[in-house]
Amino acid sequence: MSESTDKIPVTVLTGYLGAGKTTLLNRILSEPHGKKYAVIVNEFGEIGIDNELIVNADEEVFEMNNGCICCTVRGDLIRIIEGLMRRKGKFDAIIVETTGLADPAPVAQTFFVDENVGKRTKLDAVVTVADAKWLKERLKDAPEAKNQIAFADVILINKTDLVTDAELREIEARIRGINPYAKLHRTERANIALSEVLGRNAFDLDRILDIEPEFLHADGHDHDHHHGHDHKHDHSHGGLKHYHDEDMQSLSLSTDKPLNPDKFFPWVQDLVAKDGPSILRCKGILSFKDDPERFVIQGVHMILDGDHQRPWKDDEKRSSRLVFIGRKLPEEKIRNGFASCVA
Amino acid sequence: MTDASTSTPSVIERTRHIAAGAPIVGAHFLGRTAVLVLGEEALLLVPEEGEERRVAVHGGGILSAASDGARVVTGGDDGKVVASGANGDIEILATDEKQRWIDRVATGPDGAVAWSAGKTAHVRTGKGEVRTLEVPSSVGGLAFAPKGLRLAIAHYNGVTLWFPNAKAAPERFEWRGSHHEVNFSPDGKFLLTAMQEPMLHGWRLHDRKDMRMSGYSARVRSLSWTADGGWLATSGAEQLILWPFSSKDGPMGKTPRQLAAFGVRVEVVACHPKQEVIAIGYEDGLVLLVRLDDGAEILAKKPDKVPVSALAWDGAGTLLAWGAEDGKAGTISLA
Numbered sequence: 001m002s003e004s005t006d007k008i009p010v011t012v013l014t015g016y017l018g019a020g021k022t023t024l025l026n027r028i029l030s031e032p033h034g035k036k037y038a039v040i041v042n043e044f045g046e047i048g049i050d051n052e053l054i055v056n057a058d059e060e061v062f063e064m065n066n067g068c069i070c071c072t073v074r075g076d077l078i079r080i081i082e083g084l085m086r087r088k089g090k091f092d093a094i095i096v097e098t099t100g101l102a103d104p105a106p107v108a109q110t111f112f113v114d115e116n117v118g119k120r121t122k123l124d125a126v127v128t129v130a131d132a133k134w135l136k137e138r139l140k141d142a143p144e145a146k147n148q149i150a151f152a153d154v155i156l157i158n159k160t161d162l163v164t165d166a167e168l169r170e171i172e173a174r175i176r177g178i179n180p181y182a183k184l185h186r187t188e189r190a191n192i193a194l195s196e197v198l199g200r201n202a203f204d205l206d207r208i209l210d211i212e213p214e215f216l217h218a219d220g221h222d223h224d225h226h227h228g229h230d231h232k233h234d235h236s237h238g239g240l241k242h243y244h245d246e247d248m249q250s251l252s253l254s255t256d257k258p259l260n261p262d263k264f265f266p267w268v269q270d271l272v273a274k275d276g277p278s279i280l281r282c283k284g285i286l287s288f289k290d291d292p293e294r295f296v297i298q299g300v301h302m303i304l305d306g307d308h309q310r311p312w313k314d315d316e317k318r319s320s321r322l323v324f325i326g327r328k329l330p331e332e333k334i335r336n337g338f339a340s341c342v343a
Numbered sequence: 344m345t346d347a348s349t350s351t352p353s354v355i356e357r358t359r360h361i362a363a364g365a366p367i368v369g370a371h372f373l374g375r376t377a378v379l380v381l382g383e384e385a386l387l388l389v390p391e392e393g394e395e396r397r398v399a400v401h402g403g404g405i406l407s408a409a410s411d412g413a414r415v416v417t418g419g420d421d422g423k424v425v426a427s428g429a430n431g432d433i434e435i436l437a438t439d440e441k442q443r444w445i446d447r448v449a450t451g452p453d454g455a456v457a458w459s460a461g462k463t464a465h466v467r468t469g470k471g472e473v474r475t476l477e478v479p480s481s482v483g484g485l486a487f488a489p490k491g492l493r494l495a496i497a498h499y500n501g502v503t504l505w506f507p508n509a510k511a512a513p514e515r516f517e518w519r520g521s522h523h524e525v526n527f528s529p530d531g532k533f534l535l536t537a538m539q540e541p542m543l544h545g546w547r548l549h550d551r552k553d554m555r556m557s558g559y560s561a562r563v564r565s566l567s568w569t570a571d572g573g574w575l576a577t578s579g580a581e582q583l584i585l586w587p588f589s590s591k592d593g594p595m596g597k598t599p600r601q602l603a604a605f606g607v608r609v610e611v612v613a614c615h616p617k618q619e620v621i622a623i624g625y626e627d628g629l630v631l632l633v634r635l636d637d638g639a640e641i642l643a644k645k646p647d648k649v650p651v652s653a654l655a656w657d658g659a660g661t662l663l664a665w666g667a668e669d670g671k672a673g674t675i676s677l678a
Contacts, residue, residue, distance in 0.1 A: 075481060076481055086382040116562070
């Protein structure tokens with residue numbers, strides 16, 4: 001994995017129209033961090049900062065000619081990143097701003113599907129900016145907004161000054177109902193430490209440390225998150241409301257019994273091949289029988305990436321955990337399939 | 344030279360070594376002067392006799408280059424289309440009003456030049472008239488037909504064929520997927536594209552018959568026709584792949600010839616302008632010359648782990664230039 005260190009990190013910025021993406025982008029570019037960013041935007045003129053490396057993108061989503069409907073890539077991004085690489089050394093990282101209606105998946109898949117892009121850059125994280133006041137409405141009427149929440153590694157609940165504390169907790173609960181694994185931040189005018197949005201390594205297999213759901217941090221309701229591995233995310237905590245989203249859910253599987261790799265890999269490959277269109281993201285830490293090393297996987301729709309990560313520590317509980325975020329996930333089928341992979 | 348198995352004939356000792364100082368993204372010849380296209384800002388002119396010379400052509404990255412033998416035309420991320428001569432004179436042929444990237448350029452007959460920015464393709468005729476055509480998606484490749492002023496524009500889901508001087512509506516050749524480099528066979532009968540997937544697609548122009556040429560391990564980035572147009576040499580596999588085009592059916596129903604397999608990917612190919620010899624640049628830095636009739640190999644550059652990124656022959660076929668991603672380059676005199 002040493003080669004990944006000279007790859008240029010790419011942050012994908014999503015968020016529904018008006019949520020505050022451009023505010024966040026301007027903030028990133030104007031802070032005195034001493035770094036240079038190449039910025040790929042969907043429209044010129046919105047960025048208030050002078051930056052010679054701003055590229056206009058057309059958001060061209062191309063299907064790969066391999067019969068797989070969800071294997072889409074951003075054709076314009078392949079072209080732009082190839083072009084930017086001519087100027088390697090002139091910037092430290094790339095930020096891709098998507099339109100409010102964009103699906104983040106083709107952007108993410110571009111980094112796994114195109115060999116040339118994958119050789120020179122690495123996806124760092126999908127950061128979604130959500131409007132505290134309007135997200136609730138958008139989750140009802142805009143599938144794109146829900147997609148962006150479900151896909152995110154980091155979510156900024158922005159414009160918190162425009163809502164009451166109760167409204168804020170409700171919107172957090174709704175987000176958690178869709179994506180319990182993203183890092184959540186409350187912001188006003190996209191005011192956030194840049195280290196929370198950049199350099200996250202969210203797609204780096206080496207950085208998959210734990211995949212416990214992020215519980216809601218309600219004031220005065222501090223509780224221990226790291227109790228038993230068998231608890232499920234889908235019950236309420238600290239008296240906070242829980243929302244179950246009708247069409248977008250997460251599914252968490254775990255077992256303390258070692259898995260049989262000869263059963264697990266065919267199963268998971270078949271699962272993403274068949275149900276890939278409904279699986280947005282997946283992530284797992286796995287313990288295989290007679291294998292002294294942790295195995296980690298992560299995926300986007302039908303694309304899976306996996307590797308041995310490090311030896312299990314002596315004092316570490318060897319258990320397997322696999323999570324999916326997706327649309328109308330066939331829960332029973334997935335649970336049964338996973339259970340059948342036990343060695 | 345007693346043991347033929349360990350001593351491939353070599354022309355390495357005839358190399359003039361050049362340190363270009365920046366990654367090389369293309370190579371061309373203007374007469375006996377090698378023109379190395381750098382990733383950013385400049386060309387490096389290497390006359391057969393005399394000093395190398397750096398010529399500034401763009402205020403940023405150089406995204407594409409093509410040559411008609413008289414000039415090297417480049418497109419940059421500064422929105423400019425620049426033509427450069429062997430003496431270092433440059434002419435700005437066009438400047439994009441919005442300073443959009445010039446993604447692709449091509450040279451055509453009688454001094455015609457084409458370029459694209461996003462979805463827009465432009466042709467500048469030899470007389471200096473500029474015509475513009477919008478295609479449905481970003482242009483992946485441009486190529487002029489061997490005869491007449493006709494431009495092929497590759498894009499998502501196909502290729503548009505356009506006569507810039509005619510009123511006729513452009514013709515569309517469709518095939519699903521994203522098309523990049525585009526190329527006419529020298530006899531003008533076939534149109535080929537390299538796709539985002541590791542394959543080529545082709546059409547026989549007179550009856551629009553589709554051809555799929557697959558089996559590659561990577562996207563095909565380099566296409567070159569042998570001197571007589573009988574073979575199309577391609578990169579993208581762990582050997583040189585040659586598709587037969589001498590019959591009226593082209594490669595339809597035929598398997599390609601495979602030569603010079605070393606278990607290392609071919610990055611760039613360049614056919615000799617007169618003989619059936621092909622220069623091959625590999626991912627590990629090796630450059631080989633291969634003769635088609637007997638597969639004989641000549642070593643032109645030893646592997647050094649740096650991918651070869653450019654190869655070019657001069658018009659006489661007695662000078663070969665190579666360039667690599669780390670800025671090393673060389674010219675080899677074969678006269």
